[in-house]
Amino acid sequence: MESILLHEDRLFPADEATRQVARGLYQEIRHLPIISPHGHTDPRWFAENSHFTNATELFITPDHYVFRMLYSQGIKLSELGVPRWDGGATESDPKKIWQLLADNYHLFAATPSRLWLDTVFHDVFGLEEMLCPANATHYYDVITAKLQSDAFRPRSLMDRFNIELIATTEGALDSLPHHAKLQGTGWEKRVITTFRPDDVVDASREDIVDNIAKLGTITGEDTSTWQGYLNAIRVRREVFRRHGATATDHGHPTANTADLSKRECEALFEKVSTGNSNAQEQELFRAQMLTELAGMSIEDKMVMQIHPGSFRNHNSRLFSQFGRDKGHDIPTQTDYVNALRPLLSKYGNEANLNIILFTLDETTYARELAPLAGHYPCLKLGPAWWFHDSPEGMLRFRHQTTETAGFFNTVGFNDDTRAFLSIPARHDVARRIDCRFLAQLVVEHRLSETEAASIAKKLTYDFAKQAYKLG
């Protein structure tokens, strides 16, 4: 019997000939192992392998995709139990919160959140009817009960989900206790970290002076000097590599890079490390550091990911109450052509450099990113990101980048998620959409079916392993 919640042909195009080809391509790749080279799951889950608590704490309170949509329609974050920074009250009854989601589930019609949630509800928990006010309690109880069984502990789910490898993301000062705990176990190579040094690079952070000092303490380097600071970062990169990291990640507001003289760097660092920099200097420091970090990537072969273009914490009142990552980061216009030039002029032709570029500004796909990746040997394009990690977003990515960059300058899919249970759902969307895109090329006689099948496999599995040096 066909499930109402989830159709086997979902996301395939209506045209029967195209759908037939898409189905055929998808059958060949749907069960390939999942490579998740960029994401934000908690390594504690895999190290401790404890049970998840309940449906609400799993699906609502940590998921900014979910609660921002509810917030946009007038539901307060405190009604949703979102944890607060300011010590104010927040709802603590998980069943009451779950009912709120159910009562407002219609808001998510045609959003990727709905697609992911429905897929998890159906595929992981065996629920077959769409979530609605009437079945909210049943949903909550089924999910929460199953979470108590061993089959739903993180490692079991990771096997069940056929996740071959998952990368988490940690700050430069993180002591990596959870990854350390996994060392020597069979999980060591399946759960790896990623080096994200924004905490010691982003000079606009209030804690930057402290962070640079801490960086000195934990590395034994003198981070009061430019050279000592760079050395300390090198030391941390090496530690991260020993915990499996093959990549770094950089979430700057812009893609700006710089190529200053040593003397200029020293003067700038002096201001930054003593808390005396202004906004312009902070931007210049981040820009210079992208170039420095590219140089380090050439040395140690770590793959560099650049994720620019988010205006973080746009809603200042909400930020003061609830803090970061609460659904109010908004994309902005992002330039790559001028911004990346200092870095590319210095290192753009280096054989050992690998940079993966992401964007929240889709206008750059055809105009800037595909032409850059279609020329520079060091550049590849990350998949459609964040707001664009969606069926329509992925289609726009492929339609707008493929003709200039080809498939081989892309790196497969990233789920980029904190929502562990949704990982298979997210990869499944990407697989379906890639097969759909390829099927269109086949039926329009722009690509042979044989070639399409080969490319589908690469997009699903090979490119991620190669681009992130995972193999």
Add this chain to the structure above:
Amino acid sequence: MESILLHEDRLFPADEATRQVARGLYQEIRHLPIISPHGHTDPRWFAENSHFTNATELFITPDHYVFRMLYSQGIKLSELGVPRWDGGATESDPKKIWQLLADNYHLFAATPSRLWLDTVFHDVFGLEEMLCPANATHYYDVITAKLQSDAFRPRSLMDRFNIELIATTEGALDSLPHHAKLQGTGWEKRVITTFRPDDVVDASREDIVDNIAKLGTITGEDTSTWQGYLNAIRVRREVFRRHGATATDHGHPTANTADLSKRECEALFEKVSTGNSNAQEQELFRAQMLTELAGMSIEDKMVMQIHPGSFRNHNSRLFSQFGRDKGHDIPTQTDYVNALRPLLSKYGNEANLNIILFTLDETTYARELAPLAGHYPCLKLGPAWWFHDSPEGMLRFRHQTTETAGFFNTVGFNDDTRAFLSIPARHDVARRIDCRFLAQLVVEHRLSETEAASIAKKLTYDFAKQAYKLG
């Protein structure tokens, strides 16, 4: 017999399965009453209920969509009888002008103007053959004759068109005589005004000093002071509300907002109100006023519409001859994320604030507008506007906003037109395209048919009434 001019399945996609679903959805909503919450029809028509004169004065000389296309191909506005500012000659033979349209009707192939005109010709006047040089006189005569009958007077047409409510737009200094005339009649609640204070807010206007003085005179407030000026605006808002207004409208060149201190406001207003402001100060004044007006909206619950991003009167020579609204307003790049932040930091989480955002810069749909509306409770997205009020434009709007903002952060359709007779045609395009978009989601198993039908009704009727607080 199938009409050549107008196919029953127009605008539905070719794929038979999708078309079938689209048809089904459309049948359920096609005859719902029209809510027209934003437009530019002349309230005199409804107050006086006089006959329209002839085909040319109805369809050509007032419609900048029509004459700009003819102008772009070398036909002079004076040949088209467009009224002049400069007292120069302009064609006065309506039949000659009509013939020019007919001779050049091929220019409109695949434009929305053609779709609207054909629909009016067919549905309102019963014409079945496409307008062409040979039938120009027949067309002119049929239309002009019918306009003389009572069935074609404005109120009759409003009934025939099943228009439940229409909002006109008036400047802050307008004495609203036509709306006053309707008060106490059955039409009072069907024809309402909208408060558009650009004439007293846009400090770059040549008549700004006079307008602020007039504002004082008609309100009895001392508009030589900042506080008196704000009070005067409050008084006018109250008058507009008594004439049915539930919304305000703001057509600034940018979406910039500001949040200045009272002292800064007073100093700035002093310059503006005495005609001593420069371009930068004028922009800052408009920016500050958007924030002030948002504050007033919280007080009096009027819905705020922001329509930014048009470079008005781009063709300076034409402007000096023919004036405003002559088809030479050109969209520009528009920023929302930085521009709106001062206003949103102050008022973005207020439960009583309702702002509807429009854009002429489609690049902001997925990048800025959907993420903003998908977070801030005060923000909703107006429909595809002006140049984008077209089948392709509407599809881009839905494809690029729905995944992040959902349907429930949108407000249904606005026809935004001066062309009264085209209102049913314009709403019909929106209804067909929405059904088409929903049908695609259904056949791709992204939405159930039941849910799609419910959403189709909301997009057509409910959302407009709710968003504009119409009853």
Add this chain to the structure above:
Amino acid sequence: MESILLHEDRLFPADEATRQVARGLYQEIRHLPIISPHGHTDPRWFAENSHFTNATELFITPDHYVFRMLYSQGIKLSELGVPRWDGGATESDPKKIWQLLADNYHLFAATPSRLWLDTVFHDVFGLEEMLCPANATHYYDVITAKLQSDAFRPRSLMDRFNIELIATTEGALDSLPHHAKLQGTGWEKRVITTFRPDDVVDASREDIVDNIAKLGTITGEDTSTWQGYLNAIRVRREVFRRHGATATDHGHPTANTADLSKRECEALFEKVSTGNSNAQEQELFRAQMLTELAGMSIEDKMVMQIHPGSFRNHNSRLFSQFGRDKGHDIPTQTDYVNALRPLLSKYGNEANLNIILFTLDETTYARELAPLAGHYPCLKLGPAWWFHDSPEGMLRFRHQTTETAGFFNTVGFNDDTRAFLSIPARHDVARRIDCRFLAQLVVEHRLSETEAASIAKKLTYDFAKQAYKLG
């Protein structure tokens, strides 16, 4: 038997009804003569009518589309035999280079380069199997052998390709020897030049002072003065017109225009012509010159083409080794609305002015270019250009410009290519995509089939002849 390499229905949509209409439209126009009003073929080929040498020198070393993709995947330009500026070594064995292309032909999947190459291989050389490592030698030998026959000399190919007219592009200082050689022959009217004065207008070029001096020498004008310089350009325009030119071309970094006083022009020219201008003055000079050149176009009726928005020679290291046009020109954001206003304020309503606008920034299609072309009588839109000269790029162009600008403010197709043999392939892509777009309008009842057929012919042939005043 159906060829594996090239399907008769390629690029048509899957939907059977739409494909049927597309096929029908295409049958009527596929064999129309080719008008190639803008391109970069070498006039020497047509003047001397010599044999092309071999497959590699024809298809790889001169084609930046091809070698940039190989370069992006780590293959050095020197391995590909690309000629160097710096005297360094470069591969000279054409068979070895050809094998490299064959070994990496999969990189081009779903790119326009692949489509063009496959079409040439199949239609011009009769090859039926896709290029691959195993058949590389066979390919090389077949192509190279055929190139030695008379049927493959440039003039024979031009006949075979049914090219009615081809325009080349030459700098202002070019003495046009090859076009001169064709004068008085039957080819005189088939191979014409285009006036591209960037070499004497772009003040940022290192050779600008020399070039302005040379301009004086060859014209006998005193180019040390502003007036003499303008006169000299007029003289060269006249010479170009005598060699068939009907158009000029301008490849500035931006679309900026200016309207300075004579005194300001003289002062600026003094700086430029003596090599004392800074970057800002160079930009202002280019801006002023676009307006001057528009004035000259009104005088001599030459059609003006503006091709802005490319960041040339982005990869500075590669530039120093290999020079210009090596696949590292990257598009940038381009403004038209503000940039063109000084020129349009001066000349925008002149009946004798014809400007064709191109863009590399697709965000301007619906936002700026279509509204501008849909109003100003002097403006028309050039086809999708360079990176966007591709199936998806052309579809985006039509979908985003047609509703506002219509078809009649566009100018047909430009192949813009150095790759002579690919010209029929490129025009064929445009013809197929235009028919596909029209077919969609037909099946969605937005356009009658009769009207679509008429427009297809105009897009293929008539518009190019009219827009470029070709007879």
